[in-house]
Amino acid sequence: MNAFAAILGKDLRAELRTLQSLPAMTLFAVTTFVIFRFGLDRTSLSGSLASGVLWTTLLFAAVLGINRLFVAEREEGGFDAIRLAPIDRTALFAAKAAALVVYLLVLEAIAVVAFAFFFLDSAAALPPLLAVMLLADLGLAFAGTLISSMAVNSRARDLLVPLVLLPLVVPLMIAATGASEPLLAAGGPGYERFGTWLAVLALYDLIFGLLGYAVFDFLLED
Amino acid sequence: MTKAIEVNGLRREYGERAALDWVGFELGAGQSLVVLGPNGAGKTTLLRILATLLRPSGGEVRVLGCTLPSEAWKLRGRIGYLGHEPLLYRDLTGRENLRFHARLHGIRGERAEARIGELLAAAGMELRADERVAELSAGMRQRLAICRCVLHEPELLLLDEPDSNLDAGGRELARALIGPGAGRTRVVVTHDPERALPDADLVLRLGVDGRAELEPGRAVAA
Numbered sequence: 001m002n003a004f005a006a007i008l009g010k011d012l013r014a015e016l017r018t019l020q021s022l023p024a025m026t027l028f029a030v031t032t033f034v035i036f037r038f039g040l041d042r043t044s045l046s047g048s049l050a051s052g053v054l055w056t057t058l059l060f061a062a063v064l065g066i067n068r069l070f071v072a073e074r075e076e077g078g079f080d081a082i083r084l085a086p087i088d089r090t091a092l093f094a095a096k097a098a099a100l101v102v103y104l105l106v107l108e109a110i111a112v113v114a115f116a117f118f119f120l121d122s123a124a125a126l127p128p129l130l131a132v133m134l135l136a137d138l139g140l141a142f143a144g145t146l147i148s149s150m151a152v153n154s155r156a157r158d159l160l161v162p163l164v165l166l167p168l169v170v171p172l173m174i175a176a177t178g179a180s181e182p183l184l185a186a187g188g189p190g191y192e193r194f195g196t197w198l199a200v201l202a203l204y205d206l207i208f209g210l211l212g213y214a215v216f217d218f219l220l221e222d
Numbered sequence: 223m224t225k226a227i228e229v230n231g232l233r234r235e236y237g238e239r240a241a242l243d244w245v246g247f248e249l250g251a252g253q254s255l256v257v258l259g260p261n262g263a264g265k266t267t268l269l270r271i272l273a274t275l276l277r278p279s280g281g282e283v284r285v286l287g288c289t290l291p292s293e294a295w296k297l298r299g300r301i302g303y304l305g306h307e308p309l310l311y312r313d314l315t316g317r318e319n320l321r322f323h324a325r326l327h328g329i330r331g332e333r334a335e336a337r338i339g340e341l342l343a344a345a346g347m348e349l350r351a352d353e354r355v356a357e358l359s360a361g362m363r364q365r366l367a368i369c370r371c372v373l374h375e376p377e378l379l380l381l382d383e384p385d386s387n388l389d390a391g392g393r394e395l396a397r398a399l400i401g402p403g404a405g406r407t408r409v410v411v412t413h414d415p416e417r418a419l420p421d422a423d424l425v426l427r428l429g430v431d432g433r434a435e436l437e438p439g440r441a442v443a444a
Contacts, residue, residue, distance in 0.1 A: 006325035014313040017354075077309035080275055085326035086299030221277070 003087035007095035012102065014072065021065040022103055029061040029111035037118045045119040046186035051177040054115055054184075058108065059140070059166075059173060065103045066144035067161050069096055070152040083220055093145055093216040097209075100141040108133050125183040128194070132183070135201035136176040142208035143168050149219050175200040223250035225284070226378060226407040227272065232281035233432075234267050241267045243432030244281070249424060254408040256418045256439060259428035265411040266306065268428070269380050272409060273303045286377055299327055302376035304384055304400070308367035312356035316347060316366045319355060320373060327374035341369040346395050360387040368396050379408045385417065393417075 015021060036053050037043075045053060073079045073092075082092050112133075116123055144165060151160035179197035182190035227249040234242040241264035249255045257265050270276040272285055274294035283290040288297050303309075310319045317338060324334040342351045345365040355363060364387045371379065379400055385393050402408065402421040412418040419425065422439025429435075 002328065002330070003326055006322055010311065010314065010318075010322050013318070014311060018313050072311060072313075076311050077305070077307040078311070080303070080305065080307070081309045081323065081326065083275060084273065084298060084301060084303055085323075086328065087326055 003085070003091035004095045004098070007082075007092055008098050011072075011095065011099040015099075015103070021068050022106055025061045025064050025103065025107045026110050028064055029057050029107060030114045032057045032060070033111070033114050033118050042119070044121055046184055048177070048181045050119060050184040051180040053119070054112070054180065055136075055173055055177050057115075058104075058111060059169065061107055061111065062100075062104055062140055062144065063162050063165065065100060065107075066148050066165065067151075067158055069100060069145060069148040074152045079220060089217045089220050090213050092220070093149070093212050096149070097138075097141040097145040097212070100144055101137050104137040104140065105133075108137075120184070121186075122188070125180075125189045128183050128189060128191075129180060131198065132176055132179045132201070135198060135205060136172060138205040139172045139201060139208055140169060142205060142212050143172070146208065146212045146216070146219075149216065172201065172204050175204065223253075225249070226251045226253070226286060227255075227409070228282070228284040230282040232268075232271070232283055233279045234264065234271060234276070235279045240432040242271075242278075242428075242434075245426075245428070245432075245434040246281075247424065247426055247434070247436050249407065249409070251407050252405045253423040254402050254406075254410060254421050254439070255424045255426060256415070256422035257409065257411045257426045257428060258413075258415055258418075260430055263428035263430050264432055265428055266382055268426075269303075269305070269382050269409060269411055272378075273301055273305075273380050274298070275303070299374060300377045302371040302374070302379045302400075304367055304371040304379070304381045306382060308355075308363045309370060310355045310363060310366055313354060315352050315354055316358070316362075316369075317342070317351040319366065320351075320369055323370050323373055329374060337373060338369075341373060341399070344395065344399055345369050346391070361389060361392055364388055365392055365395070368399050372399050377407065379406055381408060382411045383413065384410065385412070385414065 082089060112126065116126065147161055147165045151157045154160050175197045179194055179201065182192045182194060225248055230246045232242055232245040233240060245268065257268060259265050267276060271278050271283060274290060274297055277291045285297060286300055320338045321334060324338065329337060342348045345368060347362065347365050350358060350362055381400060384396060384400055388396055410418055419439060425437045425439045427435045
């Protein structure tokens with residue numbers, strides 16, 4: 001727990017100081033909404049289209065942060081420091097995933113407001129959408145941390161993360177858009193199969209959380 | 223004398239090329255081994271294997287009573303490693319970096335602050351400790367890296383060019399922290415035999431063919 005807190009605190013402090021990931025993620029999301037706004041030439045979106053636009057944008061914005069997640073460890077020797085310390089190495093996995101969840105929550109706090117401003121007639125869908133986002137963020141963080149740790153040693157890191165991650169998060173995106181679609185329906189939020197989709201998201205989180213816990217130690221070996 | 227390191231028939235290959243080929247030596251507790259050799263002779267490879275950061279391709283390696291690589295986990299926290307990279311995060315200050323490493327090694331609270339203060343004073347870094355590492359000169363970073371290396375009072379020091387980037391004053395300060403004496407067991411990789419040999423109990427000369435020759439240290443200096 002001590003190592004987890006130390007690594008998470010270090011990452012958040014460095015991000016606050018340098019703002020290397022969050023501004024890029026947020027700017028990407030807001031700019032994409034503007035492009036959708038004029039590309040679709042619609043002032044209002046609902047149902048599956050609204051859900052698709054929201055989650056596609058959030059996913060690609062998240063990839064920007066996932067790409068950079070382990071860069072400091074790779075370039076400044078953090079991997080060696082962790083491997084030399086008397087700690088459970090999965091603390092690094094947990095701390096990086098937690099840092100990514102924090103980034104995603106901050107991103108969504110801004111991006112969802114922008115989305116509502118551009119496309120929604122009412123903000124009634126936003127409170128229940130929070131539960132979907134929390135579960136989807138966890139899954140994205142677990143899968144993203146795992147893939148980022150594998151890709152960081154490659155010179156083609158920027159290419160590898162989207163190529164490997166995007167197919168892996170297809171089930172997560174299906175569940176997140178499925179849960180969000182009735183919430184964003186025209187005429188106010190509905191809850192059709194909402195619980196089922198949340199259960200699928202939770203299952204995805206569990207699978208990738210356990211997978212990361214099981215294999216991360218091996219990924220740090222030379 | 224208790225054996226701190228026992229190496230027999232050590233090999234490490236990178237593809238077809240053997241960086242280390244049948245290297246063998248024993249080092250007693252409290253002794254210093256100086257490793258010499260031209261560029262590409264495998265000096266850093268040897269040090270990284272002893273630090274558990276690299277797996278040997280073959281041979282037997284025992285460090286502080288632990289067989290590598292199977293018992294590498296038992297060595298975590300017992301080795302002080304000073305490599306080419308300082309293992310310091312550029313966007314944190316020197317003091318923040320040392321606090322981070324102290325937490326990784328389970329040193330917390332007042333004990334950590336006292337130890338960090340003591341080391342910063344010993345390295346002549348008190349006045350620059352609250353500046354970001356990115357803003358420090360290479361020599362200052364090396365002083366901080368030395369503090370980081372001995373922060374947890376390791377039983378074995380593995381030092382790769384410990385004097386690099388240090389001025390004469392810095393070298394003297396570093397000697398107090400990582401020099402011979404006080405029962406320290408040390409393996410020192412260097413390109414500066416004139417400075418290192420007087421402190422050596424043993425000298426290991428590595429050749430570009432991966433072969434090694436072992437000689438008594440002080441006799442060589444004489």
